[in-house]
Amino acid sequence: MHPATGQTRTLTDPLDPARAAALHATLGLPGPAPAAGDPLPPFFHQVYFWDALPPARLGRDGHPKLGEFIPDLGLPRRMWAGGRLTFTAPLRAGQPAERRTTIETIAEKTGRTGPLAFVTLRHDIVQGGRLCVSEHQNLVYRQDPDPAAPSPAPPPAPEGAEQTHAVGFSPTLLFRYSALTFNGHRIHYDRDYARDVEGYAGLVVHGPLLAQLLMLMAEERGPLAGFAFRATAPLIDTETATLARRENRLWVAGPDGRLCMEADATPA
Template structure:
């Protein structure tokens, strides 16, 4: 198990707001941290010698060695017990959940779950199981032709596009050295991608931002998300959603992230506090 402690300073949230969320009020000491923005804290701290060739951490004191060169965010299941506040000292524990190896069309895959718990003065404030996937690097996944996602007239829509400056700023804020987000030559020539890749953890924050703006006054109690396809720099996408009921009967919002062709790149459900 890994244990880290950090004070939630205003600066990382202010940097994120100035880049992605200018319509939000400026963060202030003692104010509430929006759900999802906790991902701006506890930045990567792997020494340079501990990085894979692609810039991702080779280990983090929790995972056993995984002999695959590529690592990506695949989704999460998170419960928010109460909002975090700027200025609080937060302890984060990280433990290994499941570790599963599978053979896919593009080669060997290892699915790793990291269980993170955030506590303030011993109180559990946020619990999340983070899903990562390791790939064997035998070439970029072939996306093929995917059908457009089915939505309806009652779905709200928030279009967006991200440029290289924004991706660089998110990498800097989270100390993420994964080269697919800022090194075009690496992304294209080594990974076989068409361009720079949008961070999965950035997409999940943008999804939560969009959902709470469409539901002012509601409190996020939980969030489940699965990433199914990449988003790329300078290419339009749409975050869209509609009201639903979660499996436990709580009010919720189903959210899709659509790529420029209208196919689902990610799917999530936000659970609202009753």
């Protein structure tokens, strides 16, 4: 067991309704935005609980420098690989909440592309003395890409969707989402860095943004008790994606039919 396993930290936030309204506008959602006292849509807590660090405590990628909370495992590239959430009560805008984060597991392995480190964080969000959301966040750390190495083939997206929706991601949308979530990762707004340092074809669409859209699609059928998602291939800002649903299974397909994210929704 890694010595950092079990380490915790707690952040508090007033859940300003203006920030939820800004995300509502950024996503182009219909109807009124959440006001003070209203329940927040699922996953809107991503725009709260900022970890605001000064520049000297950031890594080259714009994220908090490794060794701050998450230990430095010697691997510079960070990716949000997936997660799962349990919703037990709605979070309400304008009411203070507390998020307690625990490093639940750290595992170091060797994959086809070299050494990998898997870090699972657990976030428990409490409001009014009640646990409202439990979230497991799965992070992967890896080496810089080898330009000469072939990229692994992504899996194909499923067929037989009952509902689909095409969606595009402009640099403006990615910038606004980065700003609202206080996500400094340069792959989402610095095209030169994303291409030349991390080896992507362009700006990378945030995994949590894709998960957010899938959650909103799933919630169209009713409230959610849980949601789990897994990223399988990056989506680039110049690509049009397809959001798809078949019963409680959801996914994001790239324009070439590759699977970018898969998810399972649990109705309340």
